[in-house]
Amino acid sequence: MPAQPTGPTPTRIAFLGPEGTFTEAALHSLGTPSEGGSVPAASVPAALAMARSGEVDAAFVPLENSVEGSVSPTVDGLAAGAPLVITREAFLEVDFVLGVRPGTGAVRRVASHPHALAQTRGWVAAHLPDAEVVPAASTADAARLVAAGELDGAICPELAAHRYGLEVAATRLADTPGAVTRFVQVERPGQLPAPTGADRTTVTCLVADRTGALLDLLTEFASRGISLTRLDSRPTRERLGVYSFSVDVEGHVADARVGDALLALHRLCDEVRFQGSYPRADGRSTAPVPHRVHDAAFRDAATWLDGLRRGTAG
Numbered sequence: 001m002p003a004q005p006t007g008p009t010p011t012r013i014a015f016l017g018p019e020g021t022f023t024e025a026a027l028h029s030l031g032t033p034s035e036g037g038s039v040p041a042a043s044v045p046a047a048l049a050m051a052r053s054g055e056v057d058a059a060f061v062p063l064e065n066s067v068e069g070s071v072s073p074t075v076d077g078l079a080a081g082a083p084l085v086i087t088r089e090a091f092l093e094v095d096f097v098l099g100v101r102p103g104t105g106a107v108r109r110v111a112s113h114p115h116a117l118a119q120t121r122g123w124v125a126a127h128l129p130d131a132e133v134v135p136a137a138s139t140a141d142a143a144r145l146v147a148a149g150e151l152d153g154a155i156c157p158e159l160a161a162h163r164y165g166l167e168v169a170a171t172r173l174a175d176t177p178g179a180v181t182r183f184v185q186v187e188r189p190g191q192l193p194a195p196t197g198a199d200r201t202t203v204t205c206l207v208a209d210r211t212g213a214l215l216d217l218l219t220e221f222a223s224r225g226i227s228l229t230r231l232d233s234r235p236t237r238e239r240l241g242v243y244s245f246s247v248d249v250e251g252h253v254a255d256a257r258v259g260d261a262l263l264a265l266h267r268l269c270d271e272v273r274f275q276g277s278y279p280r281a282d283g284r285s286t287a288p289v290p291h292r293v294h295d296a297a298f299r300d301a302a303t304w305l306d307g308l309r310r311g312t313a314g
């Protein structure tokens with residue numbers, strides 16, 4: 001069951017457009033936006049910029065796909081620039097059709113979003129071996145370009161083919177059936193969604209280029225019984241070999257073990273960027289954690305230390 005944020009619902013949300021993208025479908029899966037409430041953006045960076053400037057209340061963007069992995073423009077776009085925090089997420093199963101203008105003969109130039117091209121590489125090699133493959137800003141943008149006569153075929157959601165008046169020439173193009181993309185809503189920092197018991201926290205950490213830096217970082221989570229659900233290393237663009245780590249972990253910053261891990265990361269890393277605690281939407285609850293890292297264990301330990309410092313306990 002999709003989890004809902006507890007803060008005020010944003011009224012205007014920019015999404016990776018144009019109309020007909022998987023991103024739009026995922027946004028609508030969370031509830032029908034009010035009239036004019038969802039605003040198409042030309043790219044992920046454009047959607048994030050609109051949220052940062054206040055032109056919209058939030059941006060809705062793809063973050064990771066079960067077959068192709070992370071969506072780099074989103075991971076990188078959240079790691080740099082004014083802070084944005086994730087407030088909710090959605091999952092959508094993605095499959096693709098080949099959209100063509102009615103009456104099209106040979107498909108010489110076929111386009112889609114790079115993530116979609118990567119997920120249909122095998123199908124294209126088998127069925128359109130001679131076609132030129134062209135990257136597009138999104139799957140729906142590819143459909144729009146085909147409708148405008150600039151390309152012959154779009155690898156896109158069925159909805160986008162219909163939206164741009166294309167004929168569906170082939171279905172089920174995904175090389176790996178059942179692929180799922182995870183989308184996130186990001187907003188300027190404000191009130192956090194309340195903990196639900198099945199939450200996720202996202203942080204990006206910059207650590208000095210030294211032996212064991214990643215191991216040290218992971219140890220802070222492992223030693224507190226915190227499970228990771230995503231780990232990305234991304235170049236900082238300074239020089240070869242310097243990376244930042246973007247991680248999703250189970251739990252909410254309000255949970256003692258997660259808060260304590262973030263304190264440790266703050267001491268350990270050159271920079272820690274908190275990118276939100278929010279309900280997870282995959283319906284999975286947090287893996288059971290040992291008693292030693294329950295909130296009560298942290299409270300007990302703090303009381304004990306306080307007693308030592310006051311000289312009232314031994």
Ligand SMILES: O=C(O)C(=O)C[C@]1(C(=O)O)C=C[C@@H](O)C=C1
Binds near residue numbers: 024181
């Ligand atoms: O182009 C779209 O329709 C998108 O929503 C983007 C996107 C992505 O970035 O991964 C979303 C899901 C699919 O994996 C392919 C493309």
